[in-house]
Amino acid sequence: MVKYTEKIQEIAKRLLQEEKVDVFIGYRKGTMPMMNQPVLITAPEEAARLYWDNFCGLNLCNYLTKRTDRIGVIANGCNSRNMVTHIIENQIQREQLYIVGIPCEGMIDHRAVMRAVHYKEILDIEQNGKTFVVKGADFEETFEKEKFLQSNCAVCTHRNPVIYDELVGELVEEQTDVSAYEDVEKVEAMDPEKKQGFFTRLIGRCIRCYACRNACPLCYCPTCFVDESKPQWVGKSIDPTDTLTFHFLRAYHCAGRCTDCGACERVCPMGIPMRQFTKKLNKDCLELFSWEAGLTLDQRPPLDVYRPDDYNDFIK
Amino acid sequence: MESVEGAPGDFTVTLVNYPRFIDPDVCTGCGQCAQACPITGVNEYDCGLGKRAAISIRYAQAIPLAYNIDRDICIGCGLCEKVCLAEAVRYDDRPRKTELRVGALVLTPGSKVFDPKDLDTLCCRESPNVVTSMEFERILSASGPYLGHLMRPYDREEPAKIAWLQCVGSRDIHRCDHGYCSSVCCMYAIKEAVIAKEHARGDLDCAIFFMDMRTYGKDFERYYEDARNKHKIRFIRSRVHTVDEIRDTGDLLIQYATEDGRLKAETFDMVVLSVGFETPRELIDLSRTLQLQLTEGNFCQTSSFAPVSTSREGIFVGGAFQNPKDIPQSVIDASAAACAVGEILSPSRHTLTKAKEKIPELPVVGERPRIGVFVCKCGINIAGVVDVDAVREYAAGLPYVVYAADNLYTCSQDTQDAISRVIKENHLNRVVVAACTPKTHEPLFQETLAAAGLNKYLFEMTNIRNQDSWVHRDSPELATEKAKDLVRMAVAKVALMEPLQESTLSIDQNVLVVGGGVAGLMCARTLSRQGYEVFLIERSNVLGGQALDLYQTWKGEDIQDQVCKLIDDVERDVRIHVYLSTELTSVEGFVGNFKTQVKTGDGRTSQIEHGVAILATGAQEYRPEEYLYGRDPRVMTHLELDRRFMAGDPALKEIQSAVFIQCVGSREPERPYCSRVCCTHSMESALHLKELNPDMEVVILYRDIRTYGEREYLYRAAREAGVRFFRFSLDRKPRVRAGEDRLEIEVMDTILGRPIVMKADLLTLAAAIVPYRDQKLAQFFKVPMNEDGFFVEAHAKLGPSEFATDGVFLCGMAHYPKSIDESAAQALAASSRAVTLLARKEFQVSGTVAEVNPLYCSGCGVCVEICPYSAPSFVSEGRFAGKAQINPVLCKGCGLCVASCRSGALNLKGFGEDQIIAMINEM
Amino acid sequence: MSEWEAKITTFLCNWCSYGAADLAGVSRFQYPPNFRIIRVPCSARVSPKFILAAFRHGADGVWVSG
Incomplete structure (x- = not known):
């Protein structure tokens, strides 16, 4: 990982020096452990601030929307897929981007780490290949990375970037034997009442802070439907029906576009696993349209397309 | 029609109007009379499978929706007259004669289906479970005698096994003297089998007994493949000679011979006879009166280059009277006939048009809604179930409602006058009518609003008859509550309605025709004859297209003669500008105002401004890679053989043995469509070879012979001339070897069950027709293309010669492979569709269109991508x-973009987000 | 529970299903009065927001037909 950091710094410095880009977007080490932050640098000397490890869970695509300058940006699998979606949806031009591809090994779930050390204060984390060491004032524990991956990363089949101009390292081997939708299948098998109970409990804690929406690169509308007043689609309170309406519609807006980057869950202050909604739609897109978001620049997501000669049986 | 006198441009037609004993202008179609009528008769529309009263409408969708008394069974009891509040009954109605003065006539009398009752071996007299395909259509219909439940007539049980017998009354000169193929039965039998499977609750076994499967239409071959592989419909190649009823069960025993000559018997629960077309006796008599020439099969005679012109000038024909044909072909004919009429009558276009008086609109924007609600009793149709007084009272208390009334018939003329007066007196600025269906009556009330100076969109109609009183007869209280809900919803919606503007667009009177083959030439000639300037673009350096290489039409006409004449007409026409060796480089604009850049062969570019465009870019013959083509000079394609015919090649006479192989490159996995014309072409060529040398051995190797319609006579003639036929299947295609002195062709003989080898001096390949796949052109005009590379029309059945994109039309082989007469007909059809726009000179756009709020738009482009009409x-x-x-001219107001817009930037005027939500909120 | 009746919000396409509902009337087919029909120019007009709004307003079922 340190190797990646050095390489990223080197590339950013070069791009800025050669004036190939006006800005470089990456991560810097967070002020707290496990909380790396997005950073935009515009001068070669700032390149040293760039950093990469397994806690870069926020989606950088958010910072690309509607920019008009030339941008260098780092991208792992899911981030690069969101860039593809951004390009298709006219939020950025491909020519504006210099994409520094990062073959990704998955992000570590900071909540799981905190749980593992019983919520004791963590002062530092040291990463050593397949393991990492969590250090506190009076403790030091070593864990296996594999077991602490974010749940989306654990089942990720697109770790390598889809589009890039340069790579920071060798492509990693893609996972193939993962069953990505076990959790969704479990919900699908429930009877309607149980399902309703499941989703009601799932969003029971939601405080409607919209952090999930704000962290999501797909949510770039000038005015979100939750803020519309004529007509008002969703009430402002935390009435469970309103909250459910919000989550349903947010997920629906992501159908065929979500790359399961996990930013929404990562930023949720209440720890709500709202990927249950988007994953179901991802699964449907895969099964009904053989579609995974952000893999090609040539085709728009299935819900954006009108075809009179739809070849699927479910439309007649 | 009794007689036609006069000449083109001035005919006098005498018509006899048979009495219907109901005044159709007064009848509201409410149906009270039929409910009161004590008489029960046979429902002819349901093919005798259902019943009706003596006073009836033929079918529920009839237009006009007016009743008719069957005086043959009416007992004159007077009940219908008593219950008819509209006073529409006229017992003393008499036949009337009408004289019409017209410039031209179009005959579209259709055909009748063959009555199989005399085919005694098919058991159709004895067993109710042997039905015709028409009867089976009624059985499957949701509005039919069994409400769409699959049942057999004998015991109303659901059948588990159904057999279809093809060619009943067609391709049969022994039992019914119908040598022609009826063209549509193979496809409808497959369709009926697929739908029957959908309707069946149990596992339904469908078997279709056929001779040749003739799925030659666009996308039909795929449908056939799906029926076979996906729906597991069994296709049995055998003509069934006998059907026997099994006495106790009503089941039917079918005995047949398989292709390899074995005899088999199988029992079915039901048998459907795929009956064909037949010109009815009266129509033959009428043709005689009109002095029209008929064909051998009693269809109306036409020629290939004038496919809708009868033998009598000024009289045109379309549909199944011209030849057996399906819906798209009939729709093409209909438009073509209209075009042919336009050619002779265009000078008198608009001479009878009257302009409507325009009443200035009252300003209502910014005013508080003042809503008037009119609740209709519809005689007792609504009031008999719904408490109309209660609904009116309720409406009066709703927000913004300042006036509420009820009417006996809200649609009557005096009520229109009253509504108009009420609007003015009460300063109403929104109107709700709670009555029947907006589908038939909305325009009437909108006119009334306009007459009172209100924008016609400040109106909402809610349906408390068809969707309330008529369907909830037994729960009047709940029906009344529903009516109140519906009125409340309509009031909530109309309160948010704003006046909408219908913008006007002028239409440039020039036409761009892309493609200079037969289709393009026909378009250019007819449009010029109707007074329009035409720009004809051809990519090659000659006009004529594929027709330049064709010898004869299936009717035996010399193609070169006709094509030369057509080219000559076009080249000499001052209104037609021909651009050879020219390609399109860009297209801007939309219906009415296109700007197209073209580049000619010498590199010069020019711009053409035009109001509409017709794409007639054609297709070409496939270059085979199989069967030694290109490697042995004795192997050639149809077009190459035709060229030799035209050159009068003396070597052809010396040939001792000629073989044809069908479906070369067609009906194959990589090109899964039928090229439609090749079977007929092989028959013609085989017959011509036989003519050159009657002793020549001629063999046709085929998969299914698809000589549809009266082309079937060529197949018969070929057999009579001694042409031999061997069938092969896709998995055992023929093998061709270059022998020492002659070609050796090995084919599996299905009867012998072993391969046989034949020697040939000439092998003709019926090569597929492949489209040009002009992606650029498709993008220029924003028109879709299917997987095979043919353009996709607006509607496979009802819009075959136009695109969903307004102002762009389609004809010829760019649409699908077709013969010259079919291309000519479609060229006229596309021109006719173009003229419907051109003749209007300007275009009124509906007010119900989408609009964008740019402040909400994220620019993601979903709307641009998803709209089928390229409006965004x-x-x-x-x-x-x-x-x-949004371009309001192109917008059809469907709302697809609005529902797809995540940002909420789009809205549909007249069906706004706030309006629909208001309705949901009031529910 | 025996008195409970479902409330169904129905969106019908003007060109097909709405016409079919009219036809059901012409044919005098009888069915329970639990529907409230909203006529739309095309089933494509029905946004997922409408469906959720109908449920929010107490619909027990939403039927989109076109």
């Missing part, structure tokens, strides 16, 4: 550059 685009400059905009 991006703003190219200014403050809102990159945001979406």
Whole structure:
């Protein structure tokens, strides 16, 4: 990982020096452990601030929307897929981007780490290949990375970037034997009442802070439907029906576009696993349209397309 | 029609109007009379499978929706007259004669289906479970005698096994003297089998007994493949000679011979006879009166280059009277006939048009809604179930409602006058009518609003008859509550309605025709004859297209003669501008105002401004890679053989043995469509070879012979001339070897069950027809293309010669492979569709269109991508550059973009987000 | 529970299903009065927001037909 950091710094410095880009977007080490932050640098000397490890869970695509300058940006699998979606949806031009591809090994779930050390204060984390060491004032524990991956990363089949101009390292081997939708299948098998109970409990804690929406690169509308007043689609309170309406519609807006980057869950202050909604739609897109978001620049997501000669049986 | 006198441009037609004993202008179609009528008769529309009263409508969708008394069974009891509040009954109605003065006539009398009752071996007299395909259509219909439940007539049980017998009354000169193929039965039998499977609750076994499967239409071959592989319909190649009823069960025993000569018997629960077309006796008599020439099969005679002109000048024909044909072909004919009429009558276009008086609109924007609600009793149709007084009272208390009334018939003329007066007196600025269906009556009330000076969109109609009183007869209280809900919803919606503007668009009177083959030439000639300037673009350096290489039409006409004449007409026409060796480089604009850049062979570019465009870019013959083609000079394609015929090649006479192989490159996995014309072409060529040398051995190797319609006579003639036929299947295609002195062709003989080898001096390949796949052209005009590379029309059945994109039309082989007469007909059809726009000179756009709020737009482009009509685009400059905009001219008001817009930037006027939500909220 | 009746919000396409509902009337087919029909120019007009709004307003079922 340190190797990646050095390489990223080197590339950013070069791009800025050669004036190939006006800005470089990456991560810097967070002020707290496990909380790396997005950073935009515009001068070669700032390149040293760039950093990469397994806690870069926020989606950088958010910072690309509607920019008009030339941008260098780092991208792992899911981030690069969101860039593809951004390009298709006219939020950025491909020519504006210099994409520094990062073959990704998955992000570590900071909540799981905190749980593992019983919520004791963590002062530092040291990463050593397949393991990492969590250090506190009076403790030091070593864990296996594999077991602490974010749940989306654990089942990720697109770790390598889809589009890039340069790579920071060798492509990693893609996972193939993962069953990505076990959790969704479990919900699908429930009877309607149980399902309703499941989703009601799932969003029971939601405080409607919209952090999930704000962290999501797909949510770039000038005015979100939750803020519309004529007509008002969703009430402002935390009435469970309103909250459910919000989550349903947010997920629906992501159908065929979500790359399961996990930013929404990562930023949720209440720890709500709202990927249950988007994953179901991802699964449907895969099964009904053989579609995974952000893999090609040539085709728009299935819900954006009108075809009179739809070849699927479910439309007649 | 009794007689036709006079000449083209001035005919006098005498018509006899048979009495219907109901005044159709007064009848509201409410149906009270039929409920009162004590008489029960046979429902002819349901093919005798259902019943009706003596006073009836033929079918529920009939237009006009007016009743008719069957005086043959009516007992004159007077009940219908008593219950008819509209006073529409006229017992003393008499036949009337009408004289019409017209410039031209179009005959579209259709055909009748063959009555199989005399085919005694098919058991159709004895067993109710042997039905015709028409009867089976009624059985499957949701509005039919069994409400769409699959049942057999004998015991109303659901059948588990159904057999279809093809060619009943067609391709049969022994039992019914119908040597022609009826063209449509193979396809409808497959369709009926697929739908029957959908309707069946149990596992339904469908078997279709056929001789040749003739799925030659666009996308039909795929449908056939799906029926076989996906729906597991069994296709049995055998003509069934006998059907026997099994006495106790009503089941039917079918005995048949398989292709390899074995005899088999199988029992079915039901048998459907796929009956064909037959010109009825009266029509033959009428043709005689009109002095029209008929064909051998009693269809109306036409020629290939004038496919809708009868033998009598000024009289045109279309549909199944011209030849057996399906819906798209009939629709093409209909438009073509209209075009042919336009050619002779265009000078008198618009001479009888009257302009409507325009009443200035009252300003209502910004005013508080003042809503008037009119609740209709519809005689007792609504009032008999719904408590109309209660609904009116309720409406009066709703927000913004300042006036509420009820009417006996809200649609009557005096009520229109009253509504108009009420609007003015009460300063109403919104109107709700709670009555029947807006589908038939909305325009009437909108006219009334306009007459009172209100924008016609400040109106909402809610349906408390068809969707309330008529369907909830037994729960009057709940029906009344529903009516109140519906009125409340309508009031909530109309309160949010704003006046909408219908913008006007002028239509440039020039036409761009792309493609200079037969289709394009026909378009250019007819449009010029109707007074329009035509720009004809051809990519090659000659006009004529594929027809230049064709010898004869299936009717035996010399193609070169006709094509030369056509080219000559076009080249000499001052209104037609021909651009050879020319390609399109860009297209801007939309219906009414296109700007197209073209580049000619010498590199010069020019711009053409035109109101409409017709794409007639054609297709070409496939270059085979199989069967030694290109490696042995004795192997050639149809077009190459035709060229030799035209050159009068003396070597052809010396040939001792000629073989044809069908479906070369067609009906194969990589090209899964039928090229439609090749079977007929092989028959013609085989017959011509036989003519050159009657002793020549001629063999046709085929998969299914698809000589549809009266082309079937060629197949018969070929057999009579001694041409031999061997069938092969896709998995055992023939093998061709270059022998020492002659070609050796090995084919599996299905009867012997072993391969046989034949020697040939000439092998003709019926090569597929492949489209040009002009992606650029498709993008220029924003028109779709299917997987095979043919353009996709607006509607496979009802819009075969136009695109969903307004102002762009389609004809010829760019649509699908077709013969010259079919291309000519479609060229006229596409021109006719173009003229419907051109003749109007300007175009009124509906007010119900989408609009964009650019402040909400994220520029994601979903709307641009998803719209089938290319109405949305991006703003190219200014403050809102990159945001979406809607072209109201192209918008059809479907709302697809609105529902797809995540940002909420789009709205549909007249069906606004706030309006629909208001209705949901009031529910 | 025996008195409970479902409330169904129905969106019908003007060109097909709405016409079919009219036809059901012409044919005098009888069915329970639990529907409230909203006529739309095309089933494509029905946004997922409408469906959720109908449920929010107490619909027990939403039927989109076109």
